[in-house]
Amino acid sequence: MERADYERLRWRCIRRALLELDITLTRFLDGGEFEKLTDEERLAFVELADMEDYDLWDLLTGKAEIDDPRLAHMVALIRKS
Amino acid sequence: MSIPVLKFDAVIVGAGGAGLRSAIQLSEAGLKTAVLSKVFPTRSHTVAAQGGVAASLGNSEEDHWTWHMYDTVKGSDWLGDQDAIEFMCKKANEVVVELEHYGMPFDRTDDGKIYQRPFGGHMSNFGEKPVRRSCAAADRTGHAMLHAMYQRNVKANTQFFVEWMALDLIRDEEGHVLGVTAMEMETGQIVIFHARATIFATGGAGRIFYSSTNAFINTGDGLGMAARAGIPLEDMEFWQFHPTGVAGAGVLITEGVRGEGGILRNSSKERFMERYAPNAKDLASRDVVSRAMATEIKEGRGCGVNKDYVLLDITHLDPATIMKRLPGIHEIGLQFAGVDCLKEPLPVVPTCHYQMGGIPTHYSGRVVMPKGGDMSSIVPGFYAGGECACASVHGANRLGTNSLLDLLVFGKSAGDSAVEDLKAGRAHRELPKDVADKTLARISALDNRKGGANVHETRLAMQRTMQDHAGVFRFGDMLKQGVEKILEVEKAARNLEIKDKSMAWNTARTEALEMENLIEVAKATMISAEARKESRGAHVRDDAPDTAEFPNGRNDKEWLKHTLFSPVDNSITYKPVNMQPLTVEAVALKTRSY
Numbered sequence: 001m002e003r004a005d006y007e008r009l010r011w012r013c014i015r016r017a018l019l020e021l022d023i024t025l026t027r028f029l030d031g032g033e034f035e036k037l038t039d040e041e042r043l044a045f046v047e048l049a050d051m052e053d054y055d056l057w058d059l060l061t062g063k064a065e066i067d068d069p070r071l072a073h074m075v076a077l078i079r080k081s
Numbered sequence: 082m083s084i085p086v087l088k089f090d091a092v093i094v095g096a097g098g099a100g101l102r103s104a105i106q107l108s109e110a111g112l113k114t115a116v117l118s119k120v121f122p123t124r125s126h127t128v129a130a131q132g133g134v135a136a137s138l139g140n141s142e143e144d145h146w147t148w149h150m151y152d153t154v155k156g157s158d159w160l161g162d163q164d165a166i167e168f169m170c171k172k173a174n175e176v177v178v179e180l181e182h183y184g185m186p187f188d189r190t191d192d193g194k195i196y197q198r199p200f201g202g203h204m205s206n207f208g209e210k211p212v213r214r215s216c217a218a219a220d221r222t223g224h225a226m227l228h229a230m231y232q233r234n235v236k237a238n239t240q241f242f243v244e245w246m247a248l249d250l251i252r253d254e255e256g257h258v259l260g261v262t263a264m265e266m267e268t269g270q271i272v273i274f275h276a277r278a279t280i281f282a283t284g285g286a287g288r289i290f291y292s293s294t295n296a297f298i299n300t301g302d303g304l305g306m307a308a309r310a311g312i313p314l315e316d317m318e319f320w321q322f323h324p325t326g327v328a329g330a331g332v333l334i335t336e337g338v339r340g341e342g343g344i345l346r347n348s349s350k351e352r353f354m355e356r357y358a359p360n361a362k363d364l365a366s367r368d369v370v371s372r373a374m375a376t377e378i379k380e381g382r383g384c385g386v387n388k389d390y391v392l393l394d395i396t397h398l399d400p401a402t403i404m405k406r407l408p409g410i411h412e413i414g415l416q417f418a419g420v421d422c423l424k425e426p427l428p429v430v431p432t433c434h435y436q437m438g439g440i441p442t443h444y445s446g447r448v449v450m451p452k453g454g455d456m457s458s459i460v461p462g463f464y465a466g467g468e469c470a471c472a473s474v475h476g477a478n479r480l481g482t483n484s485l486l487d488l489l490v491f492g493k494s495a496g497d498s499a500v501e502d503l504k505a506g507r508a509h510r511e512l513p514k515d516v517a518d519k520t521l522a523r524i525s526a527l528d529n530r531k532g533g534a535n536v537h538e539t540r541l542a543m544q545r546t547m548q549d550h551a552g553v554f555r556f557g558d559m560l561k562q563g564v565e566k567i568l569e570v571e572k573a574a575r576n577l578e579i580k581d582k583s584m585a586w587n588t589a590r591t592e593a594l595e596m597e598n599l600i601e602v603a604k605a606t607m608i609s610a611e612a613r614k615e616s617r618g619a620h621v622r623d624d625a626p627d628t629a630e631f632p633n634g635r636n637d638k639e640w641l642k643h644t645l646f647s648p649v650d651n652s653i654t655y656k657p658v659n660m661q662p663l664t665v666e667a668v669a670l671k672t673r674s675y
Contacts, residue, residue, distance in 0.1 A: 004267075007586030011244070011266065014588070015120050015298045017128035017224075020332055022297040023417060053128055054224060061412050079416075 001042065006034075009046060017053040024060060025049065028081045037077075044074040084262075084517045085272045088509065089115045089240075091499055092260050092276040094247040094303060097125035098223065098485065099467025099492035100282030101230035102176075103446075106496025107278075108237035112503060115274060117245045117263055119298060119591075122231045123224075126284055126296045127488065130223030132200060133215035134180075134485035136173035140194040141213040144205060146170040147665055149214065151207045153483060154668040157476025158618035158635065160316070160643070162659035163667055165444035165472040169483075169490045176489040177216055185229040186218050200481045202675070215482045223485060246591060247302060249520045250279070250310040250463075253513050256452075258463035261306070262520040266591060269584030271524065273517060277507050278462055278499035281307065281440060281448075282492060285468035286602040287320075290433035291541075291548035293331045294323065303469040305598025307440045308605070308648035309519070312450055312460065315471040316438035316644050317602065318610035318620045321479055322553040324371040326432025328390035330417040334410065334429060338395060339363045341406050345374065346392045346426060347382040353391075366675075371431040372621065375554035384428065389549070392426035431553035437479055437619065438609075439471035441645065446470075446495025451645065456656040462507065464499050466491035473643065476658075477618020527593050533578030536593045543570045543596075543603050551610045557624040560611040567600075567607045568651075574600035605646040612653050615640040618673075632672040641670075 001009075013025035028034065037045065048056055048071060058064035059075050066072050091107045093100045096118035107114040118125065137144040149170040154161055181187055181195065188196040197213040205212035218225035234241075247261040251273070260276040286301025287293040304314055325334040339345075345363050347353045357373040358365035365373075374391050383389050395403060395410075400423045404411060414422035441449050442465050443457065452458035467488040474487060550563025574596055581589040616625040616634025625634035642655040660667050 003583070004585040007588055008267070011586060011588050011591070012120075015124070016296060017120075017124045017126055017298075019129070019294060019296045019330075020417075023330055023332070026297075052224075053124065054221060061409065061416075 009049060013049055018057060020057055021053055024078065028078050031081060033077070033081045040070065041074060041077070044070040047071060048074055048078075085270070086275050086512070087115070087272055088275045089113050090276065090503055091115070091278040091280060092117065092274040093280040093282060094261060095125070095282035095284060095467070095469070096122035096241065097282060097284050097467065098127040098226055098230070098488035099495070100280070101227065101234055102489055102492030103280050103282060103464070103466060103496035103499070104234050104239045105230060105237060106493055106500055108234060108239040110500045112500065113240070115240050115242055115276070116234070117242045117247050117261070117274070119244065119246050121243050122241065123227050125227060126299055127223040127227050127485075129296065130485055131220045133198065133217035133222050133482045134177060134226075134489065135200070135203065135214050135480070135482040136177040136216055136486065137170070137214055138174055138177065138195060138197060138216070140190060141197045142205070144212050144214055146173065148205055148207060148212065149173065149203075150662070150665070151668055152202055152204055153474060153480050155208065155673055156202055156478055156480035156483075157474070158478055158673050159637070159641065159670050160319075160473070160476030160617060160658055162444070162473050163662040164659050165474050167662040167665060168444040168494075169472070169474050169486060172490045173486055176486070176493060180226060180229060180489065183229040183233045186225055187216055188218060202480050203482075226485065246594065247306065248523070248594065250306045251512065251516055252310050253510060257461045257510055259510055259512060262517050266586060269587055269590070271517060271520060273512065275509060275512060277503050277509055278464060280446075280495050280499060281465040281469055282467045282488075282495075283469045285436040286599060287433045287436060289543060289547050289599050289603040289606065290320075290552070291544035292326050292328065292430045292432040294326060294333050294432055294434045295331070300595035300599050301469070301602040302595065302598045303465065304440060304605075305601040308601040311649050312440065312448065313645040313647045314438060314602070314605045315441040316473060316476070316609070317605040317646055318613050318644060319437035319475075319477050319618060320433050320606070321435040321437065321619050322371055322431045323434050324367055324374060324431050325393060325429040327413065327417045328385070328428035328430040331432050332413055332417045333432065334393065334413065334427065335407070336367070338393060338407055338410060339370075341395070341402065342398050343393050343395045344397075345370070346394050347377045348384045348388065349382065353377050353382070368621070372554040374429075374431055375552055378430070379556065379559070390428040390430040393429045394426035395422055396424060396426060435479055435484060436468055437471070437473075437475040437477065439469050440465045442466070442470045442472050442491070444472050444491070444494065445498045446491055447498050451654060451656070464495040466495040477620060523594070523597065524590070527577060527579055527590060528582050530576065530578045533576045534573035536577055536579065536589065536596050539570065539573045539577065540596055540599065542573065543567070543600060546570055547603050547606065551607050553621070555610060555620065555622045557622065560607070563607045564611050567604050571600050571604055601648060604651070605648065608651055609644045609646050609653065613640060613644060635673075637670055
């Protein structure tokens with residue numbers, strides 16, 4: 001991923017509407033977890049990061065589930081971080 | 082250096098509730114309106130507001146705006162301006178019904194009216210008994226509100242500049258506001274937004290505290306810009322706190338945890354609330370619990386390496402009860418404290434939630450400041466609404482659900498006033514020759530400085546200073562030290578260094594620019610808090626206790642006045658509270674008790 005693309009993604013993760021997501025996503029990115037992802041996993045992460053805050057937070061807290069196995073896998077990785 | 086100039090009738094900074102509400106008024110009046118936002122509008126922090134919006138619709142039982150006004154004045158501990166409070170409470174029904182027409186999916190009664198629920202402090206008949214006044218859309222009121230207003234703006238052709246950060250307010254020699262300088266984050270380019278009307282709706286600055294429920298975006302950008310342009314900040318000593326946020330994270334732990342039997346403990350595992358409130362213990366009121374926690378920490382009985390939090394213990398409760406009655410608390414413990422609350426206590430600390438003070442405004446949304454003998458002279462071309470502004474309706478403490486009402490009413494009135502002024506002939510004024518010099522100098526200093534202060538470390542030093550010295554319960558000696566400390570932090574904040582010099586998506590630069598705004602707010606808060614020698618509303622001092630002469634420590638004889646902090650020389654002046662409503666009798670002073 002190009003530097004500018006990563007930094008854009010990072011900005012969209014570290015400035016959310018909900019504090020809970022700010023903390024969770026900042027921890028994932030700045031903790032180096034994103035660097036370990038495959039290209040396909042990175043795409044899934046970007047897709048999750050594009051979601052509305054409450055929808056994403058419900059997935060991350062297990063209040064909601066998602067059918068797409070790529071996204072479900074990424075949710076599990078973020079929860080573990 | 083030639084800087085591009087974009088010309089608009091109005092430029093609005095911030096796309097949360099107040100900004101979007103203002104924009105609707107301007108765009109629907111046919112004015113060319115730009116809205117700048119650091120994030121996509123529906124990612125603004127208004128989304129996090131769950132409680133509802135207050136309006137005396139009377140859909141569930143009898144209610145009246147004068148009762149709402151009474152509750153608001155009392156909530157404000159009589160520091161709110163009664164003309165502004167009347168204006169807001171009277172307008173509430175209108176703005177809520179408008180929102181419904183914009184498509185806001187309010188919860189409904191069986192007969193199709195907006196459903197209203199009870200909320201703390203909402204009373205009927207001037208404090209007699211609780212009344213159902215809060216209008217909500219499930220627990221996503223702020224979220225639904227933003228979506229409805231964003232759609233309305235799209236329809237009205239409001240022009241959004243998303244992922245742009247406003248940097249400085251442009252004022253000419255006569256004090257008129259002519260727009261802002263701003264940075265496009267994607268390119269790093271600096272642009273001048275030249276406008277006939279400039280409206281700030283930049284939200285609060287809760288990130289000045291170490292423990293805050295505010296999202297990272299709440300960096301007080303509007304307050305920082307106003308301060309750098311010489312505009313004073315009003316009543317900045319007043320911040321609302323919640324007793325139990327996760328230490329180090331700020332994520333709220335519902336007060337229901339104590340309701341279900343949660344016990345607060347200090348470093349010796351002592352149930353310290355038994356000393357402060359022998360009867361109610363951990364179920365004492367929010368103020369009493371917060372003060373007890375702060376006292377334990379101040380006296381060295383806090384936990385952890387820095388002894389800066391206490392423990393909330395629910396390990397004695399049945400795990401099945403916790404999972405059933407307190408859904409989410411287990412997950413919050415795991416995610417934000419690294420603690421399994423079924424087995425270990427949670428680290429908690431009083432946590433900043435809402436800023437009552439801000440940029441001084443008249444209830445029309447026009448920004449005002451002292452000039453000559455006039456304490457509230459209008460700053461031409463400048464308007465503000467929402468949490469960044471101080472109308473003042475919240476005074477020393479905000480009534481629950483009045484924050485969403487504030488942004489609707491004062492967002493709208495700021496927009497209406499701008500429309501009125503522009504239609505009356507306010508033209509684009511000539512830009513000063515040095516229009517962007519200060520902005521460019523700040524950027525250049527950041528890019529070129531060597532051996533300067535680290536942004537992250539400086540922010541942390543500011544947040545710790547604010548939390549330790551100007552938290553929920555304040556001590557005279559700590560405030561005095563706090564002033565010295567924050568002025569030291571200010572030196573570092575004016576000497577920041579960033580390693581990344583790139584133009585595109587330089588988040589290090591953006592965070593440094595945010596820090597320059599935060600420090601203005603932190604300094605105003607600390608100095609204003611040190612100066613106010615009474616207790617009132619959310620500003621509670623150990624050396625201004627509850628006595629017969631001064632119930633709750635409030636001293637109306639000397640302190641029934643608004644603080645105006647001048648960022649030019651760190652000085653303070655005061656202006657009277659407006660005790661005269663527009664059409665009804667004043668709510669007379671009395672002791673605030675619930």
